[in-house]
Amino acid sequence: MALIVKDRVQETSTTTGTGTFTLLGAVTGFQSFSVIGNSNTTYYAIVLGSEFEVGIGTYTSSGTTLSRDTVLSSSNSGSLVNFSAGTKSVFVTYPAEKAIYDDAAGNVIALGTPASVTLTNATGLPLSTGVTGTLPIANGGTGTTSTTFTNLTSNVTGTLPVTNGGTGVTSSTGTTSVVLSNSPTLVTPTLGVASATSINKVALTAPATSATLTIADGKTLTASNSLTLAGTDSTTMTFPSSSATVAGLAIAQSFTNKQTFTGSTSIIASSFINALETATISAIAATGTINYDVTTQSVLYYTTDASANWTVNFRASSGTSLNTAMSSGEAITVVFLVTQGSTAYYNNAVQVDGTSVTPKYQGGTAWSSGNASGVDAYSYTIVKTGSATFTVFAAQTQFK
Numbered sequence: 001m002a003l004i005v006k007d008r009v010q011e012t013s014t015t016t017g018t019g020t021f022t023l024l025g026a027v028t029g030f031q032s033f034s035v036i037g038n039s040n041t042t043y044y045a046i047v048l049g050s051e052f053e054v055g056i057g058t059y060t061s062s063g064t065t066l067s068r069d070t071v072l073s074s075s076n077s078g079s080l081v082n083f084s085a086g087t088k089s090v091f092v093t094y095p096a097e098k099a100i101y102d103d104a105a106g107n108v109i110a111l112g113t114p115a116s117v118t119l120t121n122a123t124g125l126p127l128s129t130g131v132t133g134t135l136p137i138a139n140g141g142t143g144t145t146s147t148t149f150t151n152l153t154s155n156v157t158g159t160l161p162v163t164n165g166g167t168g169v170t171s172s173t174g175t176t177s178v179v180l181s182n183s184p185t186l187v188t189p190t191l192g193v194a195s196a197t198s199i200n201k202v203a204l205t206a207p208a209t210s211a212t213l214t215i216a217d218g219k220t221l222t223a224s225n226s227l228t229l230a231g232t233d234s235t236t237m238t239f240p241s242s243s244a245t246v247a248g249l250a251i252a253q254s255f256t257n258k259q260t261f262t263g264s265t266s267i268i269a270s271s272f273i274n275a276l277e278t279a280t281i282s283a284i285a286a287t288g289t290i291n292y293d294v295t296t297q298s299v300l301y302y303t304t305d306a307s308a309n310w311t312v313n314f315r316a317s318s319g320t321s322l323n324t325a326m327s328s329g330e331a332i333t334v335v336f337l338v339t340q341g342s343t344a345y346y347n348n349a350v351q352v353d354g355t356s357v358t359p360k361y362q363g364g365t366a367w368s369s370g371n372a373s374g375v376d377a378y379s380y381t382i383v384k385t386g387s388a389t390f391t392v393f394a395a396q397t398q399f400k
Helices: none
Strands: 010-013 041-048 051-060 065-074 088-092 227-230 236-239 279-285 288-293 299-304 310-315 331-340 347-352 374-386 389-399
Touching (some): 041 065, 288 331, 347 374, 347 389
Parallel strands (some): 279 299, 288 310, 299 331
Antiparallel strands (some): 041 051, 041 088, 051 065, 227 236, 331 374
16 A cells, blocks of 8 residues: 555535545546556545645545545544535645755755655765764765775785775686676676576677577567567667567457557458447336546446436546546547337437536437337437537437
8 A cells, every 4th residue: 555646636526424525526627536546545625615624544445435534624623524415625735744844045945854864976075073082984984093004915815805906706707808797798708507597687689690599498588568579671669668578469358448449541440240249138217417437338228118308428437437438639429228118208418527418410300209129229329529528410210
């Protein structure tokens, strides 16, 4: 569990009392708390009118909740606030109690007096004052109050370490320079059979004639950044710098991120003989506001007779808005299948990320009723035309 702080993270909540808050999704123009990461802590602020609370909480992705672990300041004298009913703003903040900054004189505030400190590459420290004891050799001193010199050509036994100007070895093979551990240059070496399973940070330059890099069975070639294989015919294959699995042509493969096939002005981007779409089938009656998560399915099928007219709200998921998931100039088409009984109802309102949108209806006229004793199929093509701006093309078809 790590303490994470991110910019522009804000959601709402209607939770009351002093317990864990359930988050209801990102405010338009902001990120959701999912960017903090499951089980990570963060600095939070909760505001409802004159009620406020600033503290440290833990985000849990299951249920999208934020626990209120430590209160730093609040309208309840620094204790947990018993929040009243209403929609609260919940956002990531940088509390004054945890801030480090310069005062008017340029001095850092809130460091206090540390019990001990390690400085690296520090300058301007007066070693002639404020220092007691003996300065160690590791810090540029002698480590002693007096020094006796000895003749290094005699009276010396053992191996002189590299740090003291020696080679650090008692015997060597080969010719010319002794190779040390940092950034060595090897000229025509023979490595023999290595017992290790990996070699780190090695640059391999192909010779003028043909050469082969062989990796033994069970061994691993690891690259800390992107790995590019280049041929002499100017063709290359580049592997990604982050963890990934190379897709095979003849094996089943699941892609968990957005794949973009651009094609060109003379080549179609993709071609499929067939394709499957995910359908969610639920024994639920259409009524109220129905959240349609487009990242979960392309087809939503309610098999219980509708019980009232309903509103359909399109979003990417409970934690991600459709505005975040889509770029301007992109479109998505989904289908909602609604079972109708002897009394028919219909979709009388459409929303995207909780904001009402008036669709463009097939035939030019909005629906005023459903079709009894059958299944009404509603098709929606959603086009993002700008930031948080969508055009929805809707059609209704009866099936019996």
